[in-house]
Amino acid sequence: MSDIKMIEAAAQRARGHVRRTPLLSSPFLDEIAGRRVFVKAECLQHTGSFKFRGAWSALSGMTPEARAAGVLAFSSGNHAQGVALAARLHGVPATIIMPEDAPALKIANTRALGAEVVLYDRAGREKREEIGARLQAERGLTLIRPYDEPLVIAGQGTCGLEIAAQAAELGVTQAEVLTCCGGGGLTAGISLALEAHAPEMRVRPAEPEGFDDTARSLASGGIETNNGPEAGLCDAILTPSPGQITFPIMAARCGPGLVVSDDEVRAAMREAATRLKLVVEPGGAVALAAALYHGDALEGDTVIATASGGNVDASLYAEVLAAA
């Protein structure tokens, strides 16, 4: 089980390797939101998302023997790149299982970060879990899960330690802290960190419409699942339900979830570019969208939004910006 000691230990291991990303603000965003807005710019993290924190925590927290044998991840997105870079920096092999129809750029990037990419056919006979189990057995690899993994949650929690410290430097101790929420690794990690270091802050997960499994789970008290489409604008955070490990952590600590529309996400991406000079991907903009456009659902005079990633295709990004 993840706890604040694990997060603080992860922060120690992260020193000099994980970026302390800035906490940014703009008077123009304050005006839109009607309160003070701070943005934790995790899109500036190595590999362009907070996922590097969890990957570094997992790699640096393994036994040297297990690490030397190499690591395995399933992902076509931000987790893949985080694991690939963390493995390369540890000098150990990473194997990433990706669908063969993943964007060519993401496959190329993951390879360029030194990982061995194993492609599979989504419609093929062998499921990715079977491929993974075979590779684990053959090579002695350790699987790094994207969120339901205590070391990964602890790594994401280091983002919360920074939020608490950076807010305190600005004299802020009370705030609603909005997270971009998929499986809940970042949300769980930050909520554990703030419980210990900024107990007057409250974490609230933000999700896109149609993928509000965490908001519904927090409301019902049990793990709920999305029944809508599998794909959407906010690709990085479209998990079917919160994790078995992350959900109890969130249920005990987080306030009600917030749900935003795709149009609000696009508008938040434009504001992040215009006002903060940050490239934020759709799934990384849901928290800012909630901060800017759902003020009625927020309490207090200060909101802190994570901008959790910036890995958006140039063509989609240009389209979003041009639509202003």
Add this chain to the structure above:
Amino acid sequence: MSDIKMIEAAAQRARGHVRRTPLLSSPFLDEIAGRRVFVKAECLQHTGSFKFRGAWSALSGMTPEARAAGVLAFSSGNHAQGVALAARLHGVPATIIMPEDAPALKIANTRALGAEVVLYDRAGREKREEIGARLQAERGLTLIRPYDEPLVIAGQGTCGLEIAAQAAELGVTQAEVLTCCGGGGLTAGISLALEAHAPEMRVRPAEPEGFDDTARSLASGGIETNNGPEAGLCDAILTPSPGQITFPIMAARCGPGLVVSDDEVRAAMREAATRLKLVVEPGGAVALAAALYHGDALEGDTVIATASGGNVDASLYAEVLAAA
């Protein structure tokens, strides 16, 4: 005359007000450049450019009496916004003289930052200098020049102090430091700071083709002037010649200038977005363009490029990104 003591004093006055912007990197940029590349992300500074440093230095370094009477600037761009915000934060009036055909958004932003905007007709009878002289006399305002002003140079120099400290944290003491160069305030300030705190680094100004007045001035040893068009892609840095105060500082300290094409600037803007998640304006991307595409003209295994601003219109930015 600006010197390292003035810069260190400016840094003291800036504490808690000016952002310590991050020094970012990406293995993908290293690969393009064939050496290590670090980017000083001044686009993340308050008001979206390093200009806030100089404006804060000037406002905070004035006598309280002069400051209380208010400040004056001529600018339709980044200097205007920097002065407007620095004045607002000091609680004193700012008057900014802008051409009436300046982009509506920039006029609106400068007003939103609390400045009084006085519009003038470029083709009209009264020149902006005459308007400025009249307002100075009537209101007792202090003019803040954009670069040929010791307090402003000292403020821009605080960026150099941060580069020296951040590079040292990474174990880097030798590097070519490329600046985006207009009138030379940033270049002069950084070169003074590095001379004192990172003497093995060498500053080199970067400019766009057709506006290479500083490169030619450094080569000839005297102040040269551009004779080409007045307007261009890199609007933020299109001054006709280096300053009377900035040039001698640069001439004594900087290496040869670098000149990049507009296409290289656009490509650097795309790489900054894709690899660093930074929105960089054309004039803020010339140093990165030189780092990435003019490696033959560089020495050593490490280059540090300033990304000096991010105030680009959304429509132009979308166009640049879509052209990939």
